[in-house]
Amino acid sequence: MKHRLIQTLIILSISLCTQAQRINLDSLYDCLDKEITKSEKYINQRDQRIDKIKAKLAKTSAILDRHRLSWNLFKEYQAYMNDSAIHYLNYCIDIASKNKQSKLLVNDYIALTHQYAATGFYNEALEYLKYINGNKLKGQQLIDYYACCNHLYGEMGCYSKDSKLKDRCYRLSGIFRDSLYKKASPNSNIYLWRKVAELTTDNKYSEAMKECDKWMKQVKPNTHDYANMAFFRSEIYKGMHNIELCKYWLAISAICDIRNAVMDQASLWSLANMLSREGNLERSNRYVEYSWNCTQRYNTHLRSWLISPVLGVISDTYKTNLRKANYQLKSLIGAVSLLSVFLLASYIYVCHKKRQLSRARNELKTINMKLESLNSKLSGKNEELSSLNTKLSETNRLKDEYIGKFLSACSEYIDKIDNYRIKINRKLKANQMSDLMKMTSSDQLKQDEIKELFDNFDSVFLNIFPNFVVDFNLLLQPQHRIIPPSKTQLTTDLRIFALIRLGIEESSRIAEFLRYSPNSIYNYRARIKSKALCNRDEFEHKVKEIGMDM
The missing domain is CATH 1.25.40.10 (Tetratricopeptide repeat domain)
Incomplete structure (x- = not known):
């Protein structure tokens, strides 16, 4: 007990952050996080x-x-x-x-x-x-x-x-x-x-x-x-x-x-x-x-x-967590599919009953009126189901495109890492430390990978939405329309709204992907919306509808 008391007193003197904790790791982690934010000081x-x-x-x-x-x-x-x-x-x-x-x-x-x-x-x-x-x-x-x-x-x-x-x-x-x-x-x-x-x-x-x-x-x-x-x-x-x-x-x-x-x-x-x-x-x-x-x-x-x-x-x-998420996504898609089959079966059954009741409408007018009301409700449900199926089809199409591209990119990146490992291994065997320092000091590899990431994103996105640039420019005033550098590339403005079209709306997530600050992304969005033909509040909603009729 004496030894524990001495040890605790020494720990107490570390800082104000740890005065209230002993073996409370969460509190100690919070203290560590605060110290990291103050590291520049x-x-x-x-x-x-x-x-x-x-x-x-x-x-x-x-x-x-x-x-x-x-x-x-x-x-x-x-x-x-x-x-x-x-x-x-x-x-x-x-x-x-x-x-x-x-x-x-x-x-x-x-x-x-x-x-x-x-x-x-x-x-x-x-x-x-x-x-x-x-x-x-x-x-x-x-x-x-x-x-x-x-x-x-x-x-x-x-x-x-x-x-x-x-x-x-x-x-x-x-x-x-x-x-x-x-x-x-x-x-x-x-x-x-x-x-x-x-x-x-x-x-x-x-x-x-x-x-x-x-x-x-x-x-x-x-x-x-x-x-x-x-x-x-x-x-x-x-x-x-x-x-x-x-x-x-x-x-x-x-x-x-x-x-x-x-x-x-x-x-x-x-x-x-x-x-x-x-x-x-x-x-x-x-x-x-x-x-x-x-x-x-x-x-x-x-x-x-x-x-x-x-x-x-x-x-x-x-990667393990990603595989778990993919498994959950497949399970969810299976459940939605079963639900769609059930709804379709229900709709066919109701239509069958409707035809039977139509034959006896002269005798059962009251029942017929109820059936007409039910039919109206079912039609509304059918429209909702049709809209849901359209969105689900688009989601499946996007998923298939991006999963294929993601697996290809992962394979290419693994090959690049392995080639880089082989190159470093050769340098180590040759004791070429100066070359290794040059290789690891430069951030050119990072810049090249970021450029390739953006090029892949632009290529896949324009393949899925080939008319995106044209449709997007139709939402802008003529003098402010954006001309991309090539048919297979997007500008930063177009890339931001391409991510919004894919459902990524938070400025922080867009900034993380494009390597900008959230404030810069917010300014980009505000600047483009100010040049729109429609109301600012409706602009992003219209962007999300681009390609819906494909």
Whole structure:
């Protein structure tokens, strides 16, 4: 009970958002969502700190002060922008090397090796590790050196595909970790970090939790160190199959990282992965999108590679839900079909009775009057049924057209993804990292896919409604009629009202498809309606009737 009280008090200090929650995940998710919306504010705060340090650096001429300020810039960029962090570390190395500051130089090389190791550049890390003579190090420098080597070889072992190399790297990592244990204080953060990681890997979760409790008491809430501790705590709960507490501590870790404008984070996309497997696609998509944006800002291939499987899981879950929706749609169509048959049978039966009653109308005038009234009602129902059948036929026609095009597009997109995967695989095998950076930095692929999506939409829509452009222009004043760029393409104005013709009326849904803001779509619609021949309120209704007589 004492331990739980201490743990709860520490969690209470994280922020005002979590003061009213304990293991209430929904409330914690709400807090996380709010922090994501405020992420730009935290990023601006970090940028302001960086700008102040840069201003001091520009005005400082003293060598050691310039090294100190450059080192501070590296610390600010370390988990924020990898390229800038490495740039300022190299600047520190130049200063220390030119001025023969051997102690500073060793610290710089250790930090640079660790930065490369943490971001997946293992060849660079191994190269700079050669500049460090571990036999000459003492005190904290030796501890940092052991921690750096332990991390480097541990990462190499984790991602190596060769079993012999993997075992060798893990063995070296363990040797450096044991050396660190001998030199570091058992109560230091670096010691507890490695100890918790080791015990978790060895499935000794009870012991790992005890060490993690010590670690949690030593780190300040709302810091990057606290986020790191929370992530490893979630890993312990994951190993213990306590999924609720695992997600809870991942959310706590993500909140701390967001508030510290940390771009090198693993908690949020790990949480997104778990949520996607549970079917919570909306929240999972929101979290993985934010994580992807952070990864792009941090700019390392390793993090992008780690997030990619999460995107695949979300895609698979979406496809499963789509198949369920298609099954429900087929069931509904079957039910409507049965109902149509029943109504048709009823109509035939009533008509038969009507003929029988007509033969006896001279004798049964009262009954005949009732039958005439019933016949009138049936005629009205028949008209409603005819209208319903017309709409159903049009819906079936649209469904058949779009399902065929959708399956074709899915097949083509799978081939494109596979070709892209093969191309990336070849680049990886050839160690052409610069080419990979160029490929993944450009958004040309996205633009091409969007253009192809619009071209496919225009082609299919104009195939279904070949006279749409002509009929649409007849609703506009002559001087404001729209001429598309070609017979197989639509303009943005025409594309908006094409979606309205298909039943997509909400500006937000149209904006999502066309990559515009809802406000822009609203303005487009208002501008076109102002040029209509008919009343503004009737214009969109008339657009929906285009092609009804096909």
